Amino acid sequence: MTSEQLVGFIGGTGPEGLGLGLRFALNGIKVVIGSRNIENAELAVSKIKSKIPDGCISFGLNKEVAEKCDPVFIAVPYQAQKSTLEELKAVLKNKNVISVVAPLKFEKGIAMAEEVPAGSAALEASEILGESAVASGFHNISARDLLDPDALIDSDVIVFSDNDECKSITMDLAKLLNGVRVIDGGGLINSRYTEDLTALLLNINKTYKAHSAIRITGIKV
Ligand SMILES: NC(=O)c1ccc[n+]([C@@H]2O[C@H](COP(=O)([O-])OP(=O)(O)OC[C@H]3O[C@@H](n4cnc5c(N)ncnc54)[C@H](OP(=O)(O)O)[C@@H]3O)[C@@H](O)[C@H]2O)c1
Numbered sequence: 532m533t534s535e536q537l538v539g540f541i542g543g544t545g546p547e548g549l550g551l552g553l554r555f556a557l558n559g560i561k562v563v564i565g566s567r568n569i570e571n572a573e574l575a576v577s578k579i580k581s582k583i584p585d586g587c588i589s590f591g592l593n594k595e596v597a598e599k600c601d602p603v604f605i606a607v608p609y610q611a612q613k614s615t616l617e618e619l620k621a622v623l624k625n626k627n628v629i630s631v632v633a634p635l636k637f638e639k640g641i642a643m644a645e646e647v648p649a650g651s652a653a654l655e656a657s658e659i660l661g662e663s664a665v666a667s668g669f670h671n672i673s674a675r676d677l678l679d680p681d682a683l684i685d686s687d688v689i690v691f692s693d694n695d696e697c698k699s700i701t702m703d704l705a706k707l708l709n710g711v712r713v714i715d716g717g718g719l720i721n722s723r724y725t726e727d728l729t730a731l732l733l734n735i736n737k738t739y740k741a742h743s744a745i746r747i748t749g750i751k752v
Contacts, residue, residue: 550677
């Protein structure tokens, strides 16, 4: 990535997009937070600006963010992924798209993995976009930890993509998160495993009142 590149977030006003945006901006990356509503985007960015006085973080409507940024993170709830991507497909053509989407549903307070016909949220995104390079990752780290600039992210981040360049961009961004070890998880076909694990971690968090994450043992990275 060059220093001029803008990293965008579609659905960036939620804790996951804002948390990753905050961390990247702290590391000198130029970040743009996207929303369906410009006031939402402005309010979300104003909430975190004080944590990164020197950081370059701006905001815009999702479409503008998709137009001017590369890579572009998709950080909407799974249920909103299809409609959001169909709307932005033309502007995301030939760009690097990074999905953090975990397909979750909640029943009686219990988090569950939603079944995705395409195999995973990331594969579905790739199918919808067609001519974008898609990577996925960051599914198992807590947005609350990301939003606290002093918190160590004590976790592995496993990254998936069928496109080498997109995977490399995503892994380089993940390396900026203090405490994170980055692991190449192979192709998008494997993304379902960490996407679905998010449901288990959320239920563990509830039991232990904690922010759980994952570490893979037995490998040297
Ligand atoms: N939170 C976590 O700890 C965490 C961890 C790992 C992965 N994830 C994944 O990251 C993604 C974002 O998580 P989050 O907790 O930040 O989500 P969120 O707060 O529920 O949603 C993020 C943003 O998506 C937009 N959005 C909501 N409904 C929409 C709709 N129907 N159509 C279009 N946009 C919509 C909203 O932005 P506007 O209203 O401003 O447009 C919202 O602020 C999810 O897929 C989640 O599974 C989350």
